[in-house]
Amino acid sequence: MSERPHPLAAGASILLVDDEPTIRDTVRYNLVREGFVVTLAxxxxxxIRAVRADRFD
Structure with a gap:
């Protein structure tokens, strides 16, 4: 992982969908460290509920 946020992140919103808690949490952790805003499902x-309620990049 880099020390600086990813240049494309800049608060970009991502919906992360996975049924495995360990994978979900690990990926979320790394995306947040890079500067992304992450919503989990x-x-x-x-x-589907998340997509209807929010907008993702």
Whole structure:
């Protein structure tokens, strides 16, 4: 991981969908460190709800 945020991140919003908590948390941790805003979903239904409620990049 770099010490500086990723130049494309700049607060870009990402929806991360995965049913494995360890994978979800690890990926989220790394994306946040790079400067992304991350919303988590554990399954497809939760992801659909998130997409309907928010806008992602």
């Amino acid at each position: 554990v399954d497809g239904l939760e992801a």
